[in-house]
Amino acid sequence: MFVESCSAGAGAVALAWSSAAWAVDARPRAYGRALLVDELGDPIKAGALKPQTNYLFHYPFEATPVFLLDVGKPAPPATLRTRDGKPYQWPGGVGPGRRLVAFSAICAHKLVYPTRELSFISFRKGAVVNPKTPSAGQDLIHCCADHSQYDPARGAQVLGGPAEQPLCAVLLEHDARADTLTATGTLGGELFDQFFQKYALKLELEVGPKARQVVAQRSTVRELDRFCRNPVRC
Numbered sequence: 001m002f003v004e005s006c007s008a009g010a011g012a013v014a015l016a017w018s019s020a021a022w023a024v025d026a027r028p029r030a031y032g033r034a035l036l037v038d039e040l041g042d043p044i045k046a047g048a049l050k051p052q053t054n055y056l057f058h059y060p061f062e063a064t065p066v067f068l069l070d071v072g073k074p075a076p077p078a079t080l081r082t083r084d085g086k087p088y089q090w091p092g093g094v095g096p097g098r099r100l101v102a103f104s105a106i107c108a109h110k111l112v113y114p115t116r117e118l119s120f121i122s123f124r125k126g127a128v129v130n131p132k133t134p135s136a137g138q139d140l141i142h143c144c145a146d147h148s149q150y151d152p153a154r155g156a157q158v159l160g161g162p163a164e165q166p167l168c169a170v171l172l173e174h175d176a177r178a179d180t181l182t183a184t185g186t187l188g189g190e191l192f193d194q195f196f197q198k199y200a201l202k203l204e205l206e207v208g209p210k211a212r213q214v215v216a217q218r219s220t221v222r223e224l225d226r227f228c229r230n231p232v233r234c
């Protein structure tokens, strides 16, 4: 089964998908401030990001991936709800044209996430071309595991598939003068506890003892195609 192949390696710990396991907190959570930098360590310029392109960094923990996207249009604030009904106000995009957004790349269905070897979840420009999974719209984050679809221009609200809550938002600050970006916290349905429980052994091998360490001061942004050897498109 797909999810098994995705999450199995290295003896992933089974997670009990009880409602208690999904109890989430929709309030903003401040973590350490992390300046977003390129692979040379220089601050990335918001205006230099390519529109509708998958960028990845890690936040708030060393092992938790985040999509950074210029969605190519203004992303207005949106009122959203977690799986257990907690409302929250996503503040919308930042930076030039309010087009820049960031969301946890951990699928809210069964926690599939991009690794260096494989990624089943990514932003897809245009409609998803798959007759078995008609797209719920254009320009979506699509998870090929079970075909959940999220709208990154609307706070990653769920548009299709089995996911029951939006992707957790990562809050960004844009310094208009320097054109730099800083991650400051999260908002919405965090699933990090479940993620670290499910993938404990796998993350130990992939990331090592720093996996659950809070990202300090800066985080490196890469295009998904540079981070992951096999970004799957379904």
Ligand code: FES
Pocket: 107, 108, 109, 110, 111, 112, 143, 144, 145, 146, 147, 148, 161, 162, 163
């Ligand atoms: S893990 Fe099931 S849709 Fe993403």
